[in-house]
Amino acid sequence: xxxxxxxxxxxxxxxxxxxxxILKRINIGWTDFNYIHFFIYPLFILLIPLKIQRPFLxxxxxxxxxxxxxxxxxxxxxxxxxVFMAFVRNYILKFLEPRDGYKIDITPTIYNxxxxxxxxxSSILVFLNIFWYFSVEAFSFQYFPDIILKTIxxxxxxxxxxxxxxxxxxxx
Amino acid sequence: xxxxxxxxxxxxxxxxxxxxxxxSFVLIINYxxxxxxxxxxxxxxxxxxxxxxxxxxxxxxxxxxxxEKLKKDNAFILQQxxxxxxxxxxxxxxxxxxLEKRFNIIPATVCNxxxxxxxxxxxxDKGSNDGxxxxxxxxxxxxxxxxxxxxxxxxxxxxxxxxxxxxxSVLVKNKGYFGILEWEPYDYRRTKLTSIPKHxxxxxxxxxxxxxxSTIFPKGILVGTIEEIQLIRxxxxxxxxxxxxxxxxxxxxVYIIENLKKDLxxxxxx
Numbered sequence: 001x002x003x004x005x006x007x008x009x010x011x012x013x014x015x016x017x018x019x020x021x022i023l024k025r026i027n028i029g030w031t032d033f034n035y036i037h038f039f040i041y042p043l044f045i046l047l048i049p050l051k052i053q054r055p056f057l058x059x060x061x062x063x064x065x066x067x068x069x070x071x072x073x074x075x076x077x078x079x080x081x082x083v084f085m086a087f088v089r090n091y092i093l094k095f096l097e098p099r100d101g102y103k104i105d106i107t108p109t110i111y112n113x114x115x116x117x118x119x120x121x122s123s124i125l126v127f128l129n130i131f132w133y134f135s136v137e138a139f140s141f142q143y144f145p146d147i148i149l150k151t152i153x154x155x156x157x158x159x160x161x162x163x164x165x166x167x168x169x170x171x172x
Numbered sequence: 173x174x175x176x177x178x179x180x181x182x183x184x185x186x187x188x189x190x191x192x193x194x195x196s197f198v199l200i201i202n203y204x205x206x207x208x209x210x211x212x213x214x215x216x217x218x219x220x221x222x223x224x225x226x227x228x229x230x231x232x233x234x235x236x237x238x239x240e241k242l243k244k245d246n247a248f249i250l251q252q253x254x255x256x257x258x259x260x261x262x263x264x265x266x267x268x269x270x271l272e273k274r275f276n277i278i279p280a281t282v283c284n285x286x287x288x289x290x291x292x293x294x295x296x297d298k299g300s301n302d303g304x305x306x307x308x309x310x311x312x313x314x315x316x317x318x319x320x321x322x323x324x325x326x327x328x329x330x331x332x333x334x335x336x337x338x339x340x341s342v343l344v345k346n347k348g349y350f351g352i353l354e355w356e357p358y359d360y361r362r363t364k365l366t367s368i369p370k371h372x373x374x375x376x377x378x379x380x381x382x383x384x385x386s387t388i389f390p391k392g393i394l395v396g397t398i399e400e401i402q403l404i405r406x407x408x409x410x411x412x413x414x415x416x417x418x419x420x421x422x423x424x425x426v427y428i429i430e431n432l433k434k435d436l437x438x439x440x441x442x
Contacts, residue, residue: 072286079192079196080197083192084189
């Protein structure tokens with residue numbers, strides 16, 4: 001029990017540090033084509049144990065987002081998208097529920113559910129998170145093609161990163 | 173133990189979701205509006221501190237490259253000042269008021285920046301302790317960067333010209349037409365020039381410089397070149413795409429311009 005929370009806090013610190021110290025500075029792309037952002041911090045919310053109370057999950061997501069925002073100079077932006085992701089997480093879990101339901105004391109990881117399940121689960125949530133992020137960032141649908149392009153490219157790269165992280169460290 | 177209640181559609185969860193989203197949106201809107209930003213900026217001591225420490229660490233590994241670049245920058249600026257105003261360099265004793273010092277230059281280093289969002293920002297590692305004030309211009313050796321928006325004792329936050337709120341008065345070199353530089357997301361190498369009337373005789377490749385009409389920048393700082401000229405039917409003004417000379421992604425060592433005669437100009441224009 002205690003080690004579960006300790007693990008999550010450790011993971012939180014590692015992910016936030018990766019995000020603000022490394023990923024924030026990466027700027028791939030061609031000179032005229034700048035659509036790729038990397039997001040790894042949503043993984044923290046993805047891997048929170050299932051038994052957490054939902055209000056608590058939303059509040060954790062909000063403050064995680066604010067901490068990221070502090071370093072991205074964008075108050076509200078990351079917290080908004082992360083709260084949205086935390087909110088839809090349970091609906092996606094319901095949607096992906098195995099026939100005999102979830103064990104109460106489980107974390108949604110590859111170790112517990114297999115690679116395919118995790119890939120679908122993380123893809124849906126990360127995509128929604130990134131799409132919400134860029135929509136709110138633009139704040140109008142005037143830039144719709146831009147939003148879509150940025151979402152798709154950022155999604156592919158972020159998802160690859162997240163899956164790599166999970167494969168390499170294989171959290172239980 | 174099985175847990176069938178993964179989704180408990182309780183109303184209060186939804187209400188909490190809405191409340192948190194509203195807080196987020198209030199933050200976003202406040203921040204987009206008039207820079208009444210009171211909250212969580214990297215000019216804030218905490219994240220400013222971490223960012224500058226980390227930049228220090230990174231710079232250590234690149235010292236040689238940075239030195240090389242600084243030398244080039246200095247040479248470029250020195251060369252400019254030689255060309256413009258030889259007397260100030262060769263003869264310090266002159267008392268001609270025409271050659272009186274008008275602009276003071278303060279060097280600074282970028283310690284945080286973004287280039288690929290709608291409202292890009294940049295943070296410099298110098299603040300009011302080094303004499304930086306709001307509304308000073310920022311340039312580097314390759315041209316214009318932006319305007320100082322907010323300062324505290326140790327850091328200054330800059331609105332670069334690739335921010336949707338940035339408006340900079342510029343001039344087509346040798347032709348005299350002046351317009352306003354505005355930016356549209358998301359291309360950080362290009363910006364838009366508006367208010368050039370359609371009878372103006374301009375061509376692709378013309379150089380754009382600052383106009384010197386405002387008290388922020390002196391006249392003649394290089395901005396970029398005209399890349400594309402469009403005339404929208406029914407409009408009296410050209411839509412001009414300007415390719416920036418300066419690559420803001422690489423901006424590292426910048427110079428802040430202090431206009432020593434600013435108050436005098438503002439006074440006479442009041």
